Amino acid sequence: MGIPKFYRWLSERYPTCSQLISFTHIPEFDNLYLDMNGIIHKWSHNEHSLQISEARMFINIFSYIEHLFEKIKPKKLFFLAIDGVAPRAKMNQQRRRRFRTAKNAEKARRKMILKGEDPPAEAPFDSNCITPGTEFMAKLSNHLRYFINKKITDDASWRGVVIVLSGHETPGEGEHKIMEYIRHA
Known part of the structure; x- marks a missing residue:
């Protein structure tokens, strides 16, 4: 959901933070901060079908992280933040959104059946799994730690x-x- 008016505040205070750059000349950066949930959601869906394997999702996510790291080349810090448990005030909003997502998925499945189409034998990925404390997030975190350790071992730039x-x-x-x-750095 984001922080209200954060982008406006950031771009007014630091006008050069948002600008078009050519890939032939990328400025140097000390730090790279990634809010991972947008990346996780983007790469957990397949454009061509309803189904994508967990292994493929992880590969997509890690490839994208690697791509960003190679383009930006942070010199000092690479910070990856995955959403944890939200503040109490936001929980009800998230709960409504998750119920709506599940309800829409069931509607789409029924619609396929009414059209005479066969729904996929395997249930499509439920994006509600991208929630703190789920088995999916635990697996992703473990794989992400492994990926980071492997990159540090194998790639000098990390x-x-x-x-x-x-x-x-x-x-x-x-x-x-x-x-x-x-704030605390």
Whole structure:
């Protein structure tokens, strides 16, 4: 959902933070902060079908992280923040959205049956799994830790950078965790 008016505040205070750059000349950056939930949602859906394997999802997510790291080349810090348990005020909003998502998925399934189409034998990925504390998020966090350790071991450009993973088990939304880290750095 984001922090209300954050982008406007950021772009007014730091006008050069949002600008078109050519891929032939990318400026140098000390730090790269990623709010991972947008990335997780983007790469957990397949454009061509309803179904995508968990393994493919993880590969997509890790490839995208690798792509961003290679383009930006942070010199000091790479911070990845996955949403943890949200503040109480936001929980009801999230609950409504998750119920609506599940209801819409069931409607789409019934619609396929009414049209005479066969719904997929395997249930499509439920994006409600992208929730702190779920088995999916625990697996993703474990695989992400492994991926990061492997990159540090195999890729020299990852070794000189402090890498922080704030996982789903740490309370707070990704963007709030990032701001908290910046405040205390």
